Amino acid sequence: xxxxxxxxxxxxxxxxxxxxxxxxxxxxxxxSVVVVGNELLSGHTEDANGPFLAExxxxxxxxxxxxxxxxxxxxxxxxxxxxxKARAGLVFVCGGLGPTADDVTIDAVAAFLERxxxxxxxxxxxxxxxxxxxxxxxxxxxxxxxxxxxxxxxxPEGATVVRNDEGxxxxxxxxxxxxxxxxxxxxxxxxxxxxxxxxxRDLIPVEDAMTEIEVELDTFExxxxxxxxxxxxxxxxxxxxxxxxxxxxxxxxxxxxxxxAVEDAHEALNEALGDIVIDGA
Numbered sequence: 470x471x472x473x474x475x476x477x478x479x480x481x482x483x484x485x486x487x488x489x490x491x492x493x494x495x496x497x498x499x500x501s502v503v504v505v506g507n508e509l510l511s512g513h514t515e516d517a518n519g520p521f522l523a524e525x526x527x528x529x530x531x532x533x534x535x536x537x538x539x540x541x542x543x544x545x546x547x548x549x550x551x552x553x554k555a556r557a558g559l560v561f562v563c564g565g566l567g568p569t570a571d572d573v574t575i576d577a578v579a580a581f582l583e584r585x586x587x588x589x590x591x592x593x594x595x596x597x598x599x600x601x602x603x604x605x606x607x608x609x610x611x612x613x614x615x616x617x618x619x620x621x622x623x624x625p626e627g628a629t630v631v632r633n634d635e636g637x638x639x640x641x642x643x644x645x646x647x648x649x650x651x652x653x654x655x656x657x658x659x660x661x662x663x664x665x666x667x668x669x670r671d672l673i674p675v676e677d678a679m680t681e682i683e684v685e686l687d688t689f690e691x692x693x694x695x696x697x698x699x700x701x702x703x704x705x706x707x708x709x710x711x712x713x714x715x716x717x718x719x720x721x722x723x724x725x726x727x728x729x730a731v732e733d734a735h736e737a738l739n740e741a742l743g744d745i746v747i748d749g750a
Contacts, residue, residue, distance in 0.1 A: 498674065500526045501553035502536045505546060505564035505574050506655060509538050517657045518563045525664055529675050531559060541565055546577035554648045559673070564655030566638035568617045575623050578652055582645055584625040591630040592622040595639040624652075629672065634662040642672055649674070680731040684738060685747040686720045689713065693720065696741045704734040719747070 502522050508514040519536040526533050534556055539545040546562070553560040565574030579586050596614055604612035621638040624630060631640035636654055640663035643650040651667065653660045667673050686693060690713040701709045707726040714721065722738065724731050739746065 498531045498559055499557040500531045500533045500559040500561065501557035502533060503546065503549045503553055503560070503562040504536065504538045505541060505562065506538070507540050507571070509564075510540055518653070518655065518660050521657065521661065522561050522563075522664070525668075526559070529668075529673055530679055531673075541571045541573055543573045543577040543580065546574055547581045550577070550581045550650070554645065554650075558647060559649055559651070561651045561653060563653040563660055566621060566652070566654045568620045568637075572620070575625075575652065578643070578650070579625045582625050582627075582643055582650075584627060586623040587626055588619065588622040589624060589628070589630055592624055592639050592641075593619075595630070595633060596622050596637045599633075599637045628652075631663050631670070631672070632666045633659050634666075635659040636662075639663075640667070642667070679726060680728040681723065681725045682731055682735050684722045684724070684735070686722060686742060687718060687745045687747050688720055689718060690720050693742060693745075697722070700734060700737055700741065703737065704730065706730045707734045709734065 500522075502519050504516050504519050506514065506516075509516050516536075516538065519538075523533040523536065535553070537549050537553070539549045541564075546565070550560065550562060553562075562574060562578065565572045565577075575586065596618055600609065600614050600618070601612045603609040618637060624639070624641045625643060628641040628643055631642060633639050633654060636656060636659035638654045638659070640654065641652045643652070651673075653663050690711060693711075697709070697711050707724050707730050710723045712721045712723070713719075724734050724738070726734075
């Protein structure tokens, strides 16, 4: 076997497509995700939002450093947000924006920001629009918004309200010191709709380019652990991860960082393990 096969991800897509060229992705800002829901901690629901946000951040060039799951408890949410703010420039909190008593995320966000809640017109119009849409589709009996639903229009003062095409609760964006906080609904279709509008409106920052290369090795992980440890030690500016594929004789190695540093690490990987690289994988 000769040169390692580099792979790239195209923006907005999940599959990895074979290519001899590395993809240029954008630079890293640390991100942290706080996922809210008793149903997640009880095992009744599997979290889809954390992985989705991690993938979105990867496409935009940011690193998700931590995904934390907390219960529907105001104190727990505030504590998680404080921890996330200390670690990351981008913080996402999702879930708990509904109209019932256990939906306390927006109250926790207001407490964290130390800002009062109000009902701005864009948030009220979001709820009006969804109720009208639901009534036209015979999903609800009346287009009139009931009193409890107006809880979903509450956001802390100073927020940028973001459209949700799939549900009543809008998303919102807040700035606190050097951190940008994104508040998102919990149902995955709703969260994805809000993230779509965040990206469309350029509300998630993106800057310089980084490179990501993926290489496949025809081996199990243990026999090459020494070479991979050396590669990691000698390339401190490159994120290097190895991922054995369950039930297969195959290890995926990913290299990510500044273009020149990644190319150097890629060359070193070829020199050390080129005879077991799966060419064109």
